[in-house]
Amino acid sequence: MSVTTTTHLNFRGDARAALEYYQSVFGGRLAAVTYKDTGNTENENEADWVVWGEVAGDNGFHVMAYDVPSKLPWDRGTHPFFVSVRGDSTDEIDAFWQKLAEGSTVVQPLGPSQWAPLYGMLTDRFGVTWVLDVAAPYNG
Template identity: 75%
Template sequence: MSVTTTTHLNFRGSAREALDFYRSVFGGRTAVVTYKDVGNVQSENEADWVTWGEVVGDNGFHVMAYDVPSQSPWNQGENPFFVSVRGDDAEEIGSLWHRLAEGSTIVRPLEPAQWAPLYGMLTDRFGVTWVLDVAAAYNG
């Protein structure tokens, strides 16, 4: 079993530009999934915004990013990132979730999602927002 943590940056409409910039600096490959790609367009002018994206470099660099939809509260100074915990074992991710959830505010329950076998988000008692998921192959 393996678990990794990755900084998950939050933007409002500029995630793709940021990911392209980070790739130009650190190298590697970029993967981007839009709200349109997953059928979750809530505002037509945000259809091509990033619902999930990452840059992964051969040198070990890894950062994830997304565009917070306009109907969700977001303040760059208050919630600029998440810590993403990704693993390949649902039981292990579930166990980590239950321990992290103690005293936390659940933003999205840990459950199957369109893009992952398990996905959940919570804000712990220290104010840090965590995203936990079971990795699924991306075929885009």
């Protein structure tokens, strides 16, 4: 089993530009999935916003990003990042989730998603927001 942690940056409409910038600085491969790509467009003005994106390089650089939809609260300085924990086993991620969930506020319950076999988000008792998911190949 393998687990990695990655900084997950939060934006409001600037995720693609930020990812392109970080790719120009650090190199690597850029992948971005839009709200339109997932069929989850609640606001047409946000259809091309990034629901999941990353830059990953062979040099070890890795950053993830997304655009927080306008229906959710967001302030550039209040919630600028999440900590992403990605594993290759649903049992492993579920075990981490069960421990982290104690005393936490669940933002998105752990369960299957359109992009991962298992995905969930919670804010722990220290105010840190964690995103846990099981890695799945990107087919975009």
